[in-house]
Amino acid sequence: MEALLAITIGALVAAAVYLMLSGHMLRFIFGLVLISNAANLTIFTAGRMTEGAPPLIAPGANAPPEGVANALPQALVLTAIVIGFGLFAFAVTLVWRAWGTLGTIEADEMRAAEPFPEEPAPK
Amino acid sequence: MSAFLTICLDIATGLILLTSAFSLLRLTIGPSLPDRVVALDMMTVSIVAFCGLAAIRFQEAAFLDVALALALVGFLATAALARFAERARTKTEHMP
Amino acid sequence: MNILSTNLLLAVVWGALVGEFSLATLAAGFVVGFAALWVVQPLTGATQYHARVLAWLRLIVMFVYELIVSSFHVAWDVLTPQHRARPAIIDVPLDVKSDAGILLVTNLISLTPGTLSLDVTNDRSTLRVHAMFADDPDALIHAIKSGMERWVIDAVEGPA
Amino acid sequence: MSDIIIGTLIVLGGLFGAIGALGLVRMPDVLIRMHASTKIGTLSCGMVLAGTAVFFADGSTIVRALLIFLFLILTAPIGSHMIGRAAVSMGVGLWRAPEDRPREPRDQ
Amino acid sequence: MSARDIPAATGNGLVGILPVLLSAAIFAAFASLLPAIGMGSVLQWVIPWIPSLGISFAFLVDGLSLTFALLISGIGTLVLLYSNSYLAGHPHYARFALFLLAFMISMLGLVLADDLILLFVFWELTTFTSYLLIGFSHGSEQSRRNALQALFVTGAGGLAFLAGLILLGLAAETTRISEILAGGTAIQDHPLYAPILILLLLGAFTKSAQVPFHFWLPNAMAAPTPVSAFLHSATMVKAGIYVMARMHIAMAGSDIWMWTLTILGAATAVYASMLAVRQTDLKQALAYTTLMALGTLTLFLGQEEGYAMTAFATFLIVHSLYKAALFLVVGAIDKATGTREVDALGGLGRFMPVTAAAAGVAALSMAGFPPFLGFIGKELKYAGALAVTSEPVVIAGAILLANALMLVVAGVVAFRPFWRSQAAVTRPIREAPWPMLAGPVLLAALGAAFGIYPDLLQSALVTPTVVSLTGDVGEARTLTLWAGVNLPLVLSIATFALGLVLYAIHPKLREALIEITARIPSLDRGWDGFMDAIRRGSEALTHVIQTGRMTDYLAAMFTTIVAALAAGMIWGGLPGLTPIGADLTWIHLPLAALLLAGAAQTAFTSSRIAAVAALGVVGIGTALVFIYFGAPDVAITQLMVEVLVVVLIAIVMLRVPRLKAAPFRPLHAIIAAAMGVVTTLVLLAVVSVPLDRRLSDFFEAASWPDAYGRNIVNVILVDFRALDTFGEVAVVVVAALSAMALLRGGRSSEGER
């Protein structure tokens, strides 16, 4: 499954990058969500995959049975998901505010901070 | 686990994945916004079922916790999108 | 609902006695407590408590039954090549007033054959229903009012 | 014995799910599709969960399965109500008859 | 603010006096060293500064450095005294005096430093202080431009100089100058000798304004006249000369040294004289004669012969004396009349007799008339030129021409304004106050005194300087007014004759020279174009790179990622890829298919809702992977987050506009595909090697017995790696706070467009 997932992740990344390059900030956000998922899956995959054996210790036991899934990547992914959500939440808010303030959703039309040379800098 | 159950499990899993696939199809073709929301909702429900099947397949009841959480909050996505559908009508997207 | 709290308390006591607070033991405790309260009913005075609990039970059973029936209904329509549906949107007057009642009625209507709750008007007087087989709207309204709504009123607001 | 019950329940659950989803694809208008998804989807899920409950047959699992089902029948109709209401308010036309099927408005 | 607007005042009080006293004290201190140095001793003073880099506060006083030190502090004192009157009442006089004093001290540090890096520190300090002084009249655009030009040219040379010094330090394995010099010409055998030399000369030539870097010096005359007198005649421009002289023992003697210095020195001397004659502005004319002097000094440093060395030492002093005097005189004229245009001036001798006298004496010395020191200097020049090992005739001829032109300039500067009668006097002219006279008079008088009594100068400064240059006291030649009838004397007479002729035809000569020099390309004319080219080139480049378009930025970033990873793969090679079929069961396929379908739908749909829903599908698919591969906690979190993502996007979509159907973008698709491919390849390679699971083994073993938790993932989160979780929680909280600030803060900025 690692190999299949590696290919799938590649496809997710490709889709995400294509979206992020579109110039439409909403599509950028979609790409961001996709590529975050891809990154999380990458960590998960790189930590190797074990079917259906969550790293839980049964009551009465001192340790999980042999061959449970690798717990550390799971913890890392969980952390990454939550951080990713925080970043996403800010980014999506920013896009919204950009639409409100700059009046465009097209990234390449956002030129307030870096105006075209012929335009006078805004005061 | 008996061979019968294993086969049943494979069949059921396949059917549930088919459910997801059909939902995905509706999601893709739309055409209306509510269509897509319904499709996503259906997909959420199918994942709940999938969790149940996974719990049996791996004899691990912990997967039911996933199902439980999803059953509770999956509705929220549906509600948010449905509300969007309704409000997008009334509050047409204006240039601020 | 004083008696319900008493019953719940009994469930907790049961859990403590069994030494486990799993939901299963608590449920068992609730049943035991229900029985106990029924037994001591003469002491606490007559209430509708037990009748309503029974009404709830009926509601649940009827509901599961209707859900299964309706699923087969729809499944049939899905699997057969031609669509038999003659859909329409029908307004049903509502008698049930409480939040819980309205919620239950609309939910049950949605999960039972041929009908889907669309909305309740803001004055809570009318329920809009999408019916798949709306050849006879009046019959449908009657079925709802005497079926689902009745059961819900019995369970939530007490039997008439 | 229990394997047969479990197997039957989950296969039926899966079958209902697939049929419901097929309905989602096949049925003529969005409100009718919602009939399919709301009712059959809930039932399908309920059956699989019942199978799970039987399989584990311990209190905590049964309660969890029951709870999930309860959540589902509580939320699914509310969801369909919201979508349905939105669909109606958006003017998604009702499917009438095959001979003069109206064009459905697209969300774009 | 020009000088004439300043109301007459006697000075600037204590701020004016203190620097004069201070520099006088410095001068006196150096003067007190004269006997010891005259006896041939060398004083050294070392305190450690940066032992880790082998750099110390090392100072060395020998003939060469003492000569410079005396010129610097002596002329500095006079200039400060002069400035106090010249800029009397100037609102920024304190800054002026501070900068001038700072410059003087830097210059002293430069000539006394016995450490390469210490020398450079002072070198750059002189550059910097002179920048402030040149731009002292900062209100004028021209002033600012010229200050920048001086800084940029000398700064550029300074950086080459630094490289040369560092290399020299590396080659000599010491940064102590005295140690390098003690090694004699050993450094010339080092393979880096040529680069070191070229780099050092680049520094020296820019600083000393040698052709072709000469153009900044006349422009630097934008500075107040006392500054020009001090920096641009007597001191700073001689820093390059000093360094060449300082390194003479170690570096001179090679062909490259000799030819470079001789040719560029001679070229500078001749060319600068022509430019000087061309000028009508007195200060500009003097500026070019300074260049001529510097060229001559460079020329001499190219040689090793005793006459050349003696000529160098003498002319160095001569030039400083008369040139500083003449600059100060020009300042007095400017201050008195408000102009420095030679054609507008005349008849000042009646009103400013003392100034006129000082000017006359200094000019005679400059023109090389006996009995002034200038004459001795000139004689030695010819002697030195004739002693040049190759092409002495050409060199002597060049000097002759330059000297004749010098005579013309001397006449123009020091004679005409005072004694030409035709110019109309438009305002009352008064003699300059005594502090402005002290300098010219004293300097001119010294020129005369040393001419008449050359022995004094010889023993005190010239001979010790020659020793510094050659290491051999026997190389010092005698200074004398009358050395008999010899070739130098003949050349001197020829110079006078030619000079007087040229002076007579001066107006025509000037026009002719204007035409000739106009045809010679000058870097100054190119300067503004050069600066403009820098700006426009930078703008063009920046416009290409920093386009302001985010898609360009992102495309560049992704391309870089692909390129970097691909380069790594090509260089390092992939160890082998996991085959697709490994551990694959049928159930994996629909999982992957779900993810792929969701991703494709998100990428290509033009319906927002479809995209969001498809995003949800990917989220669900991801969660399914987590579920299936034993990560319930992660799956729950993923699902929760996915739901919230949908909720937030749904809210946002109420405001932002719909997607437009986007045309297919082939370039972006290629970048995207490449990103996907490299990701897949790397991941396939990573999972092909076995994983070391010892961290998780530890967590599994310790989770329950030591951390009392049975959910290992949770124990990792809240115990084993709690710090991660804490940081993560901080991220979430701050994200919320930031987003709130953005949402609420934005209210006011809406509609600002």
Added chain:
Amino acid sequence: MNSVILRAGARYLAGLLLLFSIYMLLRGHNEPGGGFIGGLIGATGFVLYAIACGTADARAALRLTPEAIAVAGLGLALLAGLSAALFGDAFFTGQWLFIGETEDDKGLPLSTVLVFDLGVYLAVFGSILALVFTMEEEV
């Protein structure tokens, strides 16, 4: 959203979600769950409430401002980590107290780890609500 049905359902669902979230928080150390998941679920409850009844009602139900809850949660997590100093241990060293400990049963565990998880819960809960409420109000 102006829906009688949704509003009626939201009250129950929100309560249910809140309850469930605390359940997930408390069991997280031994079963799937924990502070994040609990906080996320709890927040979804109030988000639902806000969608159904408006943010004003939801804020009223919450009593404290969500951002204050979030920052307090962060503070609580920090305190849980710092508390190890009182016992002479390193930052974030868990301190455990078992109530009613016996030979074969550790009894009811109370720990700084749980306090930390509670801080995580509050921080996640408050943050999400702060974000969503503000967004809702600005639409």
Added chain:
Amino acid sequence: MSWVLVLPLAIPFATAILAFFYRASRAGRWISVAGTALLLAASLLLFTQVFQAGVVAGQMGSWPAPFGITLVADLLSAVMVLITAIIAVAVAIYALADIDEAAEKMGYHALFNVLIAGVLGAFLTGDLFNLYVWFEVMLIASFGLLVLKGGREAIDGGIKYVALNLVSTILFLTGIGLLYGITGTLNLADLSGSVAAADPGLLTIIAMAFMVAFGVKAALFPLFFWLPASYHTPHFAVSAVFAGLLTKVGVYALIRMFTLVFDHDIGFTHQILLWVAVLTMVVGVLGAAAQGDFRKILSFHIVSQIGYMVLGLALMTPLGLVGAVFYLIHHIVVKANLFLIAGVTSRIAGSTALKQIGGLYAFAPLLAFLFVIAAFSLAGFPPLSGFWAKFLIVKAALEIEAWIVAGAALAVGLMTIYSMTKIWAAAFWSPHPDGIEPRLSHFSVAERRAYLWPIAGLAAITVAIGLAPDAFVTFSERAAAQLLDPADYIAAVLGAGGTLE
């Protein structure tokens, strides 16, 4: 032992939390000042310990390395922490005058302190994933600070900053996953040993991912776009702390990873770094030459100067690393200060656009003096700190006969002079185009103090480094020696056991 490592993290967090609750009152700002002062004390304590006793390491949660998270300070970390604390104090004081009440109410002080905490966490952690977490803490706080000002420019700058940084963050995360996938560990000291067993080719590929990810943070060519697009838009206090610290965290991470972990194939990785560094220097400085705004010029110069630091790393010689460390120290102080000065300039002269201002030399000589110190230090004029920084790097390049590199470094120095004098000529020397007299006396006494004390303090540090560089060079030599031979670091971390062994 470990608490001395924890305090620099805990103090800013506690400060942030307190400042948040007092954000609506004036107390918030003073909490921030007091908190950063306390932080400075704690940082001094840490620095002293590391300086005297060598590498300090502590295991969080008492779990032994490599299982638990390590906080560790070698000399490089310790000095970065100290400098960060100094900048924090300076900016906290400066903020008293620069930050308006609206921004305070929206939580400026909390965001600022969290940013500092994130920076410090990045410097102190000995764990790769934990480094990622601190990067994120820093990043999200910087997002908030960046857009706090609102307005078109800040939002536009914010969009680009956020978008490009998010890409790098995700790449970093992916890199961590991959590195874990081949080594099975996250502890940096442990990684240092574990990579020996890994496939070198694969390691090189992953190293490239890290190089790009940190390259974005450090603003290397061609990944720096976000910086000039955004740094001129926020409050001045904010851009000062960004300019001083954020890119330097990227540089720090590059130094740490490419000395401790990715030193297996220097001939490839560091050679690439070398040319990237040269291009960064050159492109950055040319970018600056094209600008006509005080802050935009400074922003491009950050890019350019980062090139020097990375050059020092890329040379990977003792002297090169000495130069890199020294450059870091110098640059943080100077660059932050220049942005602070830009803020005062803007307040009294009305703008940062060079064409629209002037007269500062005539009317605000003190400011002019302080600017000269910072600007000419940046330009590498002796005897200011920047000279020694440049000197070390150039000497390191010349030492190994990297002529082109050294030449580029010197030429870039010249262009830096060009830019600094451009600012000087336009803002200070030339008269104000509107005839305004930009005087410091326009401020109230309290404002003037809040503005000038930090600037003067940082200028004093610049001068001190310049005049007495030996201590700093010696220090940098020790730090570089630790980097080149991380045995002490590794021993301190892997030996810093928790309670369980």
